[in-house]
């Protein structure tokens with residue numbers, strides 16, 4: 706284990722990777738371990754998508770990019786710490802939307818919304834502002850490449866698509882969502898493709914990121930792996 710002395714040096718930890726591989730779960734556990742702030746940037750793209758759905762900028766699954774851009778100045782996003790969850794919940798215009806942003810309807814439109822240049826510019830600026838004092842763990846698709854290219858520790862997460870789809874399926878079914886495994890797998894695969902091939906800040910491993918494939922790892926095993934990487938990042942040779 707690292708000592709308190711080690712953790713005094715606050716760094717930025719960037720976690721990027723494919724959809725549903727456990728980025729937020731891992732990032733949250735790291736933030737708790739270090740007393741850092743955890744920021745789920747995917748939740749921000751999902752919140753914009755939900756707002757667009759609720760304000761007519763997405764109809765029958767078709768995203769009207771110009772309409773989304775027109776709505777952008779009105780979308781007020783913030784995070785508030787929820788002691789019950791031990792993490793922050795996301796709010797839009799003062800409403801807690803945590804439960805509404807993880808539906809399959811939002812998942813099916815979010816990659817199209819996140820490819821819009823103006824959306825990325827607004828959210829990246831907010832993310833950079835939130836991490837300006839360091840001491841943050843941020844997860845997403847472009848944290849190590851675009852948001853914090855100077856992050857001291859960059860982790861690129863992956864897991865087999867079937868494993869990722871199964872995890873997300875189990876999670877949604879446990880919440881009572883009537884989804885099929887096949888529909889979740891298709892969503893995971895199509896989002897990966899869209900996120901990797903978009904023009905602006907596509908999903909890719911930063912050259913200096915370390916890869917974590919957690920297909921066969923428990924969260925506890927991931928934390929053991931993390932301790933070593935963290936010590937390396939803060940320059941503690943033990």
Ligand SMILES: Nc1ncnc2c1ncn2[C@@H]1O[C@H](COP(=O)(O)OP(=O)(O)O)[C@@H](O)[C@H]1O
Pocket residue numbers: 723724725726727728729730731872873876919922923924927
């Ligand atoms: N190492 C793991 N082993 C098994 N299930 C996991 C693991 N990490 C995360 N999960 C589960 O997988 C699902 C997706 O995790 P999440 O952190 O939301 O992924 P992401 O942020 O990459 O979309 C959640 O239900 C979570 O509890």
Ligand SMILES: Nc1ccn([C@@H]2O[C@H](COP(=O)(O)OP(=O)(O)O)[C@@H](O)[C@H]2O)c(=O)n1
Pocket residue numbers: 723724725726746747748750751815816817819844845846847848896900
């Ligand atoms: N930094 C980020 C984070 C998410 N996103 C987009 O937002 C979507 C949802 O992100 P997420 O992290 O909630 O996705 P899951 O891995 O939880 O399914 C992704 O599929 C991307 O299209 C992004 O473009 N850049």
